Amino acid sequence: MGSAVERTDEHVREYLIYRGFTSTLKNLDSEIKGFITRRLFCRLEDVYRATVNKLRTSLYRYYVINTIQKGNLEKTQEFFQKQALELQVQAEWRDWFILPFIPIPEQNSAFSPYFSRQWADTFLVSLHNFLSVLFQFLLSFDAEVQRTTSLTEENDQLRQLLFALQTENRDQRDGDEVVHHKLPVYVQNMDRLGDTELDLVSSTRTVSATTTPSRNFFSTFLPQAKRTPGKPPQVITVSSPSQVAVGRKDLQASTSDPVSSQSQQSTNQSTNQQAHPRHKRIQDHEKERKELFSKPLSQGGEVEPVAESTSEPLESSSTKSSGGGAEGGGLSTEQPFIKLSQEEYGEHHSSIMHCRVDSSGRRVASLDVDGVIKVWSFNPIMQTKATIMSKSPLLSLEWATKPDRLLLLGSGVGTVRLYDTDAKKNLYEMNIDETHPRILSLACSPSGSSFVCSAAAVSRSGSLETVPRLPLPVSGQLLLWDTKTVKQQVQFSLEPEPVAINCTAFNHNGNLLVTGAADGCIRLFDMQRYESAMSWRAHDGEVYSVEFSYDENTVFSIGEDGKFIQWNIHRCGVKQSEQALPQDATGPFVLSGYSGYKQVQVPRGRLFAFDSEGQHVLTCSSSGGLIYRLTNGEPALESVLSLGGHKAPVVTVDWCSAVDCGTCLTASMDGKIKLSTLLAQKS
Incomplete structure (x- = not known):
């Protein structure tokens, strides 16, 4: 079989030479040379790279020694001619280029060990053992791929069965509702x-x-x-x-x-x-x-007791009566999560504005008020991958959907940059609008082909984002940009007047976009028709944060009036629930220090985040994140867990469920970001 492949390669080379395809011939030789590396060695861990290099060097030397022992000096010279560019920069080959010119190389002290039978046998055994282990690893890898594929297919079948049961039960439901x-x-x-x-x-x-x-x-x-x-x-x-x-x-x-x-x-x-x-x-x-x-x-002594928050905004009778806090000396049966660990990322030196996990759950991007962006990972270890500095102020960021290594950065001078976190470079910069230079919010479509950006005029109180806004909202625009053509597609109508949009969020397939504005209104946009589907007055004051519910029949919002409200999108302006939150959960956030020092920060990042099932919500507080259970009655939120760990007010949160354990991110005004790893319990 090997000889047949070699003859085929020779026929292909002869054809390419006959047709004059010299560049194609060079590419063929290059790809054949790297075939084993691409198909086998690239799948190995980095710790085996040194072993691969040593075996490659020994294999080359074994070939050269074999050609000399058989008296085929033409092959020896051909080898050094073809490999000269690669080998001349390697110190271990510096003396080997004189080998063809030594009369009796087997008697030379530098080369005599390689002519011995013992060296050849040792090398062949080592190569055989290494390749055996490698092939065994590849077989187990392929088996794991097949097992994963089988589990995926089984999951699809269960999903279809679940969908069929839901459809059947829905058809049997009585009563027609007027919507x-x-x-x-x-x-x-x-x-x-x-x-x-x-x-x-x-x-x-x-x-x-x-x-x-x-x-x-x-x-x-x-x-x-x-x-x-x-x-x-x-x-x-x-x-x-x-x-x-x-x-x-x-x-x-x-x-x-x-x-x-x-x-x-x-x-x-x-x-x-x-x-x-x-x-x-x-x-x-x-x-x-x-x-x-x-x-x-x-029996589980390794589980760390959960510390109580110093100021719990909502009373939870069920949690307190069952000993859900630290006073009970343990966790109750109703506790939905166990806090396994809490780590700190402290590379920022000023207050955090945004902190977001990418869709794969592998990277985090965090932006502080000084305009410094850190891209870092926390699994398996916490490590900074890139640091982004900007001459112009940065106000917003968002991970791209496809591919998830790209990061959108909105500035205060009317530009949006697309940054490659792997290559650590800017791919391109888009000029959005000079009259509305502040890019307040970015949202990428789940399809990955476009993004929405909110551009606002300079506020009457200045361009700084750490001071409260004035009661009168400033002018703004909501624009849709195509990431492939890097051109503006649509400018949305913001009735009754163009106003600054503070927050934006897509639904799961990108057909709907919900926005919260400085005029207190929530607007719902039909992204297939590029028009407003409905809008309503949601809060007294600005809307700071909006998100779709898990079932996407409702949206949740937090506003300047300190309320957390659930809205029915099928009944314009109809509330399903409402809950008052303390100021340390809704902002503006205040950090007081010595000598009368006082820092005020208006909310800019996400103020609440849901778990993977949409049953629990994570919010900000003065000492760490707070997790509530969404209820169907009054109150709308039931406090279940305080994450704690912060010495300054938490200003933005995120909840990542893309890894084996859920990870809550809480970022504060002192530049500290806490990663709390949770284990979900099923009641």
């Missing part, structure tokens, strides 16, 4: 499942507000051996502003423990549960998990 909205049909029927699946059932869906299945992402908090199907979140229906109900309980029969849910399931649902082909496997996994978390906490 007041002007959203397009594809938005009325929107949920978090894939667009292809939506097309399959779009003809059978009604115009009522739909609920959505859980993404089953709680398993990302767990080690691989303990991953189980997730518990669907409780979703609020939209029949009236005051009416709240628990949705999607019909799916618990196939996704939750049968013992804990038997009082909630009907006979028909129990039958569907027993008919599930993987029900027995789910029961086994649930049993293992309950045994794991039912062990006394005294």
